Amino acid sequence: MTITARRPAPVAVAAPGKPEHRRDIEGLRAIAVLLVVLYHCGVPFLPGGYVGVDVFFVISGFLITALLLRERAATGRISIAGFYARRMRRLLPAATLVTAATVAAAYLWLPPLRVPRIALDALFASVYGINYRLAATGADYLNADAAPSPLQHFWSLAVEEQFYLVWPLALALGMRRRLLSTVVAFSLALSIQQTAANPTWAYFGAHTRAWELGAGALVAMLGPRWLCLPTRTSPRRPPMPPSLCLPIRTTLAVGGLGAILVGAVVFTDRTAFPGYAALLPGAGTIAVLLGRPDTLLGARPLRVIGRLSYSWYLWHWPFLAIGPAALGVPPGLAANLALAAGALLAAAATYALVEHPVRRTRVPLAAGLAATVLAATGYLALGLVPPGTGSGYRAPPVNGPTLGHPAPAVPGNLTPSLATATADQPRLYRDGCSSGFTDATIRKPCVYGDPASSTTVVLFGDSHAGAWFPALDAVARQRGWRLVVVTKSACSAASVRIFQAKLNRPFDECVRWRESAWDYLASLHPAMVVMSSAAAGGVLADPRADPDATWIGGWTRTADKLAATRARLYLIEDTPYQPGDVPECLSAHRPADCQTPASTAFPDPGRRAAIRAAVRARGVTTIDPTPWFCTAAVCPVIVGNVLVYRDASHLTATYARLLAPLLSGYLHP
Numbered sequence: 001m002t003i004t005a006r007r008p009a010p011v012a013v014a015a016p017g018k019p020e021h022r023r024d025i026e027g028l029r030a031i032a033v034l035l036v037v038l039y040h041c042g043v044p045f046l047p048g049g050y051v052g053v054d055v056f057f058v059i060s061g062f063l064i065t066a067l068l069l070r071e072r073a074a075t076g077r078i079s080i081a082g083f084y085a086r087r088m089r090r091l092l093p094a095a096t097l098v099t100a101a102t103v104a105a106a107y108l109w110l111p112p113l114r115v116p117r118i119a120l121d122a123l124f125a126s127v128y129g130i131n132y133r134l135a136a137t138g139a140d141y142l143n144a145d146a147a148p149s150p151l152q153h154f155w156s157l158a159v160e161e162q163f164y165l166v167w168p169l170a171l172a173l174g175m176r177r178r179l180l181s182t183v184v185a186f187s188l189a190l191s192i193q194q195t196a197a198n199p200t201w202a203y204f205g206a207h208t209r210a211w212e213l214g215a216g217a218l219v220a221m222l223g224p225r226w227l228c229l230p231t232r233t234s235p236r237r238p239p240m241p242p243s244l245c246l247p248i249r250t251t252l253a254v255g256g257l258g259a260i261l262v263g264a265v266v267f268t269d270r271t272a273f274p275g276y277a278a279l280l281p282g283a284g285t286i287a288v289l290l291g292r293p294d295t296l297l298g299a300r301p302l303r304v305i306g307r308l309s310y311s312w313y314l315w316h317w318p319f320l321a322i323g324p325a326a327l328g329v330p331p332g333l334a335a336n337l338a339l340a341a342g343a344l345l346a347a348a349a350t351y352a353l354v355e356h357p358v359r360r361t362r363v364p365l366a367a368g369l370a371a372t373v374l375a376a377t378g379y380l381a382l383g384l385v386p387p388g389t390g391s392g393y394r395a396p397p398v399n400g401p402t403l404g405h406p407a408p409a410v411p412g413n414l415t416p417s418l419a420t421a422t423a424d425q426p427r428l429y430r431d432g433c434s435s436g437f438t439d440a441t442i443r444k445p446c447v448y449g450d451p452a453s454s455t456t457v458v459l460f461g462d463s464h465a466g467a468w469f470p471a472l473d474a475v476a477r478q479r480g481w482r483l484v485v486v487t488k489s490a491c492s493a494a495s496v497r498i499f500q501a502k503l504n505r506p507f508d509e510c511v512r513w514r515e516s517a518w519d520y521l522a523s524l525h526p527a528m529v530v531m532s533s534a535a536a537g538g539v540l541a542d543p544r545a546d547p548d549a550t551w552i553g554g555w556t557r558t559a560d561k562l563a564a565t566r567a568r569l570y571l572i573e574d575t576p577y578q579p580g581d582v583p584e585c586l587s588a589h590r591p592a593d594c595q596t597p598a599s600t601a602f603p604d605p606g607r608r609a610a611i612r613a614a615v616r617a618r619g620v621t622t623i624d625p626t627p628w629f630c631t632a633a634v635c636p637v638i639v640g641n642v643l644v645y646r647d648a649s650h651l652t653a654t655y656a657r658l659l660a661p662l663l664s665g666y667l668h669p
Helices: 023-041 051-075 080-109 112-126 130-138 152-164 167-172 177-197 199-204 206-225 242-266 276-291 300-307 309-327 333-359 365-384 418-423 469-479 508-524 547-563 582-586 605-616 653-658 660-664
Strands: 002-004 077-079 447-449 456-461 482-488 498-500 528-532 568-572 621-623
Touching: 023 051, 023 242, 023 276, 023 300, 023 309, 023 333, 051 077, 051 152, 051 167, 051 206, 051 242, 051 276, 077 080, 077 167, 080 112, 080 152, 080 167, 080 309, 080 333, 080 365, 112 130, 112 152, 112 365, 112 582, 130 152, 130 199, 152 167, 152 206, 152 309, 167 206, 177 199, 177 206, 177 276, 199 206, 206 276, 242 276, 300 309, 309 333, 418 582, 447 469, 456 469, 456 508, 469 482, 469 653, 469 660, 482 508, 508 547, 528 547, 547 568, 547 605, 568 605, 605 621, 653 660
Parallel strands: 456 482, 456 528, 528 568, 568 621
Antiparallel strands: 002 077, 447 482
């Protein structure tokens, strides 16, 4: 499709013909990719190296717009089909190679249970939609323990391509600078608002990142009329004297690079990002583009890395994510740097053998689309086929937590199966009875057991409290109690303010929810309140606070608040923590290799004992479930034919139901 452009407002651009080669942009690309790669390697002095992606966004918006403007100046029109054909020749060959190689490497070296998920990631990466897949799964607390995808870095490519679905058409139809400025301002405002409200969506969303690409496009549209750059002079004013021009350009270039590096050094994983913070690397990149520091960034080593930056970006994260498992070495800074160097070699080979040759050919747009559809179909098929993770061994069925010797292999009659373990959750999640991250409201009515009973029992706490629902619901139905569920993901029953990493800020929704829950519980006039929460609890919002004193004080404040209900109070102490995702581990190893020693299964055992003593002093009955999960030596992950955990710490609903008789013996209204 070719669109003849409306007559635009005058825009100063380089003369038509061969595109102007800017060595400084190659060097700036090198800076950007080095920041990202070193950050992912864990280099300690670059905790904000992720700003390299923002640099890429601005550069991309600038370069693509400059090319489109040059095409329009030379021919009077913009070929949309030609644009997408060029994009496919530029991006698709290397991306397809890396995606396929990553899926193959995952199949060879990662736990089999991860392969279908990675194949689906590859599907979304192939159609440039993985950013929204990551946003959706990242905002779900029940997926919080999932290992990072080796294809998650494709999110930035998805954002760019989503922007370019719209931008060339808008430019061809006569998009004016003023309208683009409005779009940039609106996207920036969305980014700031969403960073505060829902940081995961703000980070991955095209709507919150479009302003960076748009800002680069604005620089290309405004171009040399701003400064005395070595291209056609604006007719509206005389050229600036070189004696004044050079210092301004130098100041812009040095200041812009400084802004980018300051962001990389000063920002951390706790920085509210993108939001206002992204203005620093974004403005810095604009300043460098205007300053054109050829001497500063035009050094040959930087230009070589800049030329390889796309392929290196593609390869580095799969190397870091899969390399340690493939080589049998633990991840660490030294290993990561070596793997990143290996990824650079792979990038050089990809550039020489794939990227550069394909770019010189005229591959039809239809061929690129066909390749994408073919690859996506293969990934979909692989993602929908569960791996075979059972064995010929059949364990005897159990009716309770009979802890004995570890199973010699994963039983073929395992319940739930490894492939369905993640979905073996308490029904309260399907019923919408657990508040999410950004939801501070109490979900109501969420009544189970015998709703008509005059005896009300409340289950109160976070997802570790929710894990006890199948057992408590069975007890309530058996004994004729009305069970009310009051839970919120990642929000401890203890009155403590934490920093929520998923939100990248203090978890104030948890504080508001907990205070509302105290009032709601009082209105229920319960006979019993059964509390439970993750012992790990979370990172305190105040890093200066003493963790032990804060958590002990938080539990005692909660006990004092709930004492006003005149209910009998119970605290089920937390369950063991396993070293990693249990179903994934079992898909690749023997059960004995996936269980944790009893001596290390509980974080902060001293704090656990102190909390127990403190709440007992306030009349709370504590229930220690350790004997239901651990022998004196180990905490097994399979009991008989039943899988105990659906991740590293959450119980399967199947095992929780087995514990109902044991829990029932402790509860007396």
